[in-house]
Amino acid sequence: MKSKLFFLFFFVLGLSLFAQVKDYEIGVSPFDKNLRQGGLYDYSDPSSVNMRVAVWGFMRYPGRYIVPVNTTVADLLSYAGGPSDDANLEDIRLYRVLEDSTQIMMKIDYNDLLWENKLKRVKKNVPNLRGGDILLVPGAPRLYFKDWFSITLSVVSTLISLSILVLNILRK
Numbered sequence: 001m002k003s004k005l006f007f008l009f010f011f012v013l014g015l016s017l018f019a020q021v022k023d024y025e026i027g028v029s030p031f032d033k034n035l036r037q038g039g040l041y042d043y044s045d046p047s048s049v050n051m052r053v054a055v056w057g058f059m060r061y062p063g064r065y066i067v068p069v070n071t072t073v074a075d076l077l078s079y080a081g082g083p084s085d086d087a088n089l090e091d092i093r094l095y096r097v098l099e100d101s102t103q104i105m106m107k108i109d110y111n112d113l114l115w116e117n118k119l120k121r122v123k124k125n126v127p128n129l130r131g132g133d134i135l136l137v138p139g140a141p142r143l144y145f146k147d148w149f150s151i152t153l154s155v156v157s158t159l160i161s162l163s164i165l166v167l168n169i170l171r172k
Contacts, residue, residue: 039063043071043079051131055080058087058139071129074113077137083110087139094127095134 041061044050045068053076054064060081067076073094083089089110097103112126143151 041079042066044068053129053131054134056134057137058084059137060084073108073126073129073135076129076135083137084139086142087137091138093136093138095136096130097132
């Protein structure tokens with residue numbers, strides 16, 4: 001009996017020594033890797049005029065950015081770390097406030113940004129960035145096979161445990 005307890009103790013100790021340790025950001029849920037808090041990122045060029053823009057949504061590093069005036073939408077997306085796996089890249093939205101205080105929204109397809117050189121025959125709908133623009137990348141969380149498998153396995157194991165408990169209670 002003592003040897004079994006001794007073995008169990010060292011087995012648990014060995015597991016704890018070789019367990020993988022992950023660093024999580026402060027304020028971010030450890031269970032949602034896609035949830036990021038915004039910040040202020042400065043990619044300004046001291047020798048040119050700079051502007052403030054914002055990138056929100058399903059990006060790696062959403063937040064406010066200080067970038068040079070000639071920055072394109074594709075550059076801004078790359079500054080923000082690129083879209084996450086859950087992003088809907090065919091429905092990127094650019095919000096802009098005009099001089100007369102009216103607000104407009106422009107939809108951008110990411111394929112227009114990727115294949116810009118090959119789309120010279122087709123009219124592109126990629127506007128230039130201006131100061132104060134807000135770029136929104138929409139999306140929805142997606143579940144992959146490993147996620148569905150994990151959920152199914154946890155539900156099945158819970159049902160098996162409950163059925164074993166009920167059978168043990170009914171036997172007595």
